[in-house]
Amino acid sequence: MKLILAVVEDKDSNRLTDALGEKDFKTTKLSTTGGFLKEGNTTLMVGCNDDAVDDALEIIKKNSSQREQMVAPISPMGGNADSYIPRPINVEVGGATVFVLPIDAFYQF
Amino acid sequence: MKLILAVVEDKDSNRLTDALGEKDFKTTKLSTTGGFLKEGNTTLMVGCNDDAVDDALEIIKKNSSQREQMVAPISPMGGNADSYIPRPINVEVGGATVFVLPIDAFYQF
Amino acid sequence: MKLILAVVEDKDSNRLTDALGEKDFKTTKLSTTGGFLKEGNTTLMVGCNDDAVDDALEIIKKNSSQREQMVAPISPMGGNADSYIPRPINVEVGGATVFVLPIDAFYQF
Numbered sequence A, B, C: 001m002k003l004i005l006a007v008v009e010d011k012d013s014n015r016l017t018d019a020l021g022e023k024d025f026k027t028t029k030l031s032t033t034g035g036f037l038k039e040g041n042t043t044l045m046v047g048c049n050d051d052a053v054d055d056a057l058e059i060i061k062k063n064s065s066q067r068e069q070m071v072a073p074i075s076p077m078g079g080n081a082d083s084y085i086p087r088p089i090n091v092e093v094g095g096a097t098v099f100v101l102p103i104d105a106f107y108q109f
């Protein structure tokens, strides 16, 4: 059994949860916030058998689209907030950041 | 040291947190959402010594009750949302879904 | 690659996220609640290379201050809620509670 943690954009999260549900993956959704852009995003927690991890990753890949976007980060990275003029930078957003964690034991009571 | 993640129903969460606290388990609560029913639930994070895991699991088992409930899932699993008439199905809710994760290191600063 | 989970006080969280961002650590923020004091706190999720873990821990240590505070826990630890007079106790708050978890695999799609 593995625990998959997938950080995706809010607008991909329902589509992705339903796509995983259709293939009988069970999921739990956490509302989270990106450390850099300080925007809301979603972390999906998916516990599944070892041999199903690749299928889950495939579904995650297909249902979270990657693209470029001009953004201005909200807060200064060090230095004085007054003199900070947010310089728009081009970042890749969307897509998914995925951690696969080992599990020692799984129970359902 | 292990990290226990227990997904329980909101209405069991305070009772469970207090029951764990009485036995000196420290816990952190995450507000989460079920992927299938899309209802709010609670994920408890409990870091504890290896030899205390069984006690924690026992407390989790005793304080989260399992039962059957007729529900209609909110969103279509694939297909067109208009033509979708939610067919009530009988699911088991309540209870706890529990992952026990290995920990490499634990610090308190 | 390791996944660091750091539970810190809300008022340390922005300073800590920015301090980690300055050193190019990527982070995701979870709004959480302390099991004992039932007050909001923050859990930061930081995925980083094995050899960067010590740097991350150093930054976490420097940016979350530990101190003593008189508090009255909100709910009774067992027993009857009516007869419960919250006895103020002195607890150490602030600081950080940090779990370092092993990761099997990391992907970005």
Ligand SMILES: Nc1ncnc2c1ncn2[C@@H]1O[C@@H]2COP(=O)(O)O[C@H]3[C@@H](O)[C@H](n4cnc5c(N)ncnc54)O[C@@H]3COP(=O)(O)O[C@H]2[C@H]1O
Pocket (backbone or CB within 6 Å): A007, A033, A034, A035, A036, A037, A038, A039, A041, A091, A092, A093, A094, A095, A096, A097, C021, C022, C024, C025, C026, C027, C028, C029, C045, C046, C047, C048
């Ligand atoms: N110091 C920096 N300098 C320049 N650009 C930076 C940067 N930190 C982040 N970015 C860029 O901004 C995007 C959004 O980051 P954010 O931290 O808000 O939102 C992140 C964060 O919530 C999470 N994430 C990514 N890698 C992570 C990691 N190693 N650990 C924990 N969370 C991570 O996934 C979200 C999307 O990440 P993604 O890499 O696709 O996209 C990132 C990345 O392209």
Ligand SMILES: Nc1ncnc2c1ncn2[C@@H]1O[C@@H]2COP(=O)(O)O[C@H]3[C@@H](O)[C@H](n4cnc5c(N)ncnc54)O[C@@H]3COP(=O)(O)O[C@H]2[C@H]1O
Pocket (backbone or CB within 6 Å): A021, A022, A024, A025, A026, A027, A028, A029, A045, A046, A047, A048, B007, B033, B034, B035, B036, B037, B038, B039, B041, B091, B092, B093, B094, B095, B096, B097
């Ligand atoms: N392997 C796993 N990984 C991550 N999180 C997990 C998990 N297994 C369970 N959970 C979490 O625990 C909640 C309760 O799951 P349980 O299996 O008791 O109760 C479930 C189950 O009896 C039923 N169910 C879930 N998915 C189903 C599906 N595809 N078809 C039919 N019934 C489903 O609906 C109940 C509520 O599900 P919901 O997703 O709203 O809420 C789930 C989900 O948040």
Ligand SMILES: Nc1ncnc2c1ncn2[C@@H]1O[C@@H]2COP(=O)(O)O[C@H]3[C@@H](O)[C@H](n4cnc5c(N)ncnc54)O[C@@H]3COP(=O)(O)O[C@H]2[C@H]1O
Pocket (backbone or CB within 6 Å): B021, B022, B024, B025, B026, B027, B028, B029, B045, B046, B047, B048, C007, C033, C034, C035, C036, C037, C038, C039, C041, C091, C092, C093, C094, C095, C096, C097
């Ligand atoms: N092993 C663990 N697993 C999961 N999460 C953990 C954890 N250890 C700490 N945490 C998280 O970190 C927060 C701060 O813990 P700390 O030990 O610094 O500071 C604690 C501690 O000094 C004290 N405390 C906690 N439980 C206690 C108990 N049963 N009796 C007396 N004091 C307690 O109250 C402070 C606030 O506790 P609170 O639960 O509200 O908030 C906790 C909890 O959210």
